[in-house]
Amino acid sequence: MTREPFFSEEFLQRLERLALIARRSTVGQLQGERRSPKRGQSVEFADFRPYVSGDDFRRIDWNAYARLEKFFIKLFVEEEDLTVHFLVDNSRSMNWGQPNKLRYAAQVVGALGYVALAGLDRITISALDHTTGNGNGNHAYFPPQRGKRQALALFNYLQGLLEASGQEPGMPHVPERSPGQWLRAYASSALHKGPLLLVSDLMDDGWQDGLGVLAGRGFEVNLVHVLSPQEVNPELEGDLKLLDSENAGEVEITADYELLERYRRELQTWQEDWKRFCAPRGIHYAPVVSSLPLDELLFAWLRRQGVLK
């Protein structure tokens, strides 16, 4: 089976010109291009401190000693890599809509992941399918990787994610854990704090709880709230029984003009609620409709939001 390439060559070249903005410096693992709070070995001077025994005497500043007759050690800014966390909500409600929300989410993650890889950053992806359990198979977790050479692995992983979701038609089932529990668990298990991008439709309770914990743990949370056009503007009419794709939930409505109008108003207040929730916690909240073209989202929209430069 030949997979169609995730992105075109030209698109990838355009992506390479972008870079992720990290608002905070975080501790990394390997040397990279990001400023680290640690003092290290770059060419950029940071500070002096008195010599204590055990320090590397090669780093004593002899000029200072000549002037002050005391040993000082010259400290330089350490530049390290950055671990970017990608969280994809691949619940069944995401695998829906025209254009498909999950596919859209995978594309966003793929593009931004490539940007990060190209920027010598480390990326890790977790599919937050809280209904199937963490670490269940390959496609639930993409372990931290860095280097542009990992791009193919990234795209393969995302492709696999999409296919796995497609393979699971059938009965709605009760989730094992709520999204809140999921995010809580991720926050405590992640080794390196860093920028975190969550792509989800947020169609469940408990997201706010988990996001609050993530933000509190020092993750720099970016929230891409993706909705399909059908959800923004439902084309329903008449007496209908709406069935949830995830669980056994159902709602009976009489879809007439007023009801749809009220639905749209409700959607707006919901997004307003999210905005109000995110702003004080330093979370970037970006509501996106999956019909928005990807390059428009990346090259214009997220730039305006301050996620990319």
Next chain:
Amino acid sequence: MSFLAPAALGLLALLPVIVAMYLLKLRRPERQVSSVYLWRRMVRDVEANAPWQKLKANLLLILQLLFLLALIAALARPFTWAEGAGGQATILILDTSASMAAADVAPNRLEAAKDQARRLVDGLPQETRLTVIAAGREAQVMAASSRDRRQVHQAIERIQAENAGSDLSVALELASAMAARQPDTEIVVLSDGRADLPQRLSIKGHLRYLPVGISGENQAISLLTLQPSPGGNTLTAFAQVSNYGETAAQRRISFYGDGLLLDVYDLDIQPGGQQAVLAADLPVGSGQIEARLDEESGDILPTDDRAFAVLGDSQPAAVTLVSQGNLFLETALSLMPGIELTLADSPDSALPQDAQLTIFDNTAPISATLPAGNLLFIAPPRSTTYFTTTGTVEAPSMRPVATEDPLLAHVSLAEASLLDAVRIPLPDWAQLVVVGDFSAENTQPSAASSTPLIFRGQVDGRRVVVFAFDLRHSDLPLTVAFPILWANTIQWLAPGSAGEVPLQITPGETLTVSVPPDVEAVQVTRPDGVTSRLAAQGGRVTLAETDDLGLYRVQWGEDQGFRLAVNLFLPQESDLKPADNLPGLGQDEAQAGLAPQQARREWWRWLALAALVILTGEWLVYQRSALVRLRDRLMNTFSGKKR
């Protein structure tokens, strides 16, 4: 309000069914969505008070209930009682006489009557058969026993006023005959009551009379004549103006001749009175005159404010009487109008050659030359070119052969007896009119024989009449029949002579006049200037279309003919005061007819219409979201095009 089909109200039980269906909610089609999260979030507050909450402010439910209510109400056929005609069948008689053109009710009485008739028709139950009769000079059935209301309306629309009196009796008799065939028939007469009616009329069916008109304020020219003045060089017009109203009227009458104003008189006429005007010394002109009353708002019928008169302009017939003296003939001829009599003693003397008629009384020309023109021989003593005398017979008794002969119209000869008669074998050009039976004593006893006594015919382009007996040897001149026979004879022999053609007739009157035998057709010029040809039949022309008021001219040959004025000198049409009941009809019947009658007015049509409107509204409400989407799509398309 009552219902014709109250059983349909039982369907009201369906109303709770609709409500119950809303409460129970029928099985809905299922639709998969990504998540009901948002929907549930929204519906949560709505469903809090279910199910009663759901009924609140549900426009669709209200509309559906209204629709069902309107439909059930229509099925129950509600009706109200309205004043109108009823019965199985209704016959509408509309008076279309000249008086119905009066404008005391806007726009005029006939239109008002038509409006009333339309309302009446609309108020009738659907099953009622309708007949519409327009009663003018003749009764005309516009729509016969029709249930098609559209047809009836068209029939009423077609009715137009005529310039004539109305003959309601014919219409009533017709209606009565129709009513006799169908029981429970109502006859409605819409008239101002100014109509000819026989004294007693027995009407079958229920008669109602709906008077039209409110006022009787009208002045009319009721008479207009034109005579040569005694001097001969001028004319004198005599007009009579009547005030039929209830208030005194000041009017001005103007006389016009050949389009020029000739004379004006101011009149002050008491109510119910008349005033005569004598306008003397009018120029002769073309011998015709028109009289007009000035326009006056108090006059509701303008038609009778104009009148026309003509001077009798047919030339007097020149008649030559060749006689040794006959008192009967001279008296009879001198009494006849329009005859210019020339007396001659001898048939062989120089007779006037241009005479229209030459009468030989007891004489005949010896020389063979007969004067031109028509000839009348009375007891000719010798043979002439046209017949041969073969002796005399004694005491023949007169026996008419052709009773329908023009000479014998209205004549009864039974009483007359003769002393003797000239015996003339019937020539082959002649028709027998009267024969004389006698017993031929000379030849064979008791063998009855007969001889022509009066015969007529056309020969060599002239009319010839022969009376084979001497008037002085008979008591015929003393009988009633003689003047009529004499007039008939002169009229046949000298057609078109004055006296035959009246100078004035009323509109619609049919006029038959004699024309010379060689005239095949005449030309008729109407008041509006339109000319038409009328074919003559048997030397007579019938002028029938005289509806328009004004001057008519009938011409033949080069300059022969006569003029005729058609005037509305009909007191019953000019006296416009509407009658409270029909003259001639018994008070009881009219009163009974005036009693208000109730008719059902049904409302189901309106209810059905309302149901239709509600149904449309319900559909629009139901499809609102689709309509809004359609509108958005259209606007997108347009804005996309703009870009």
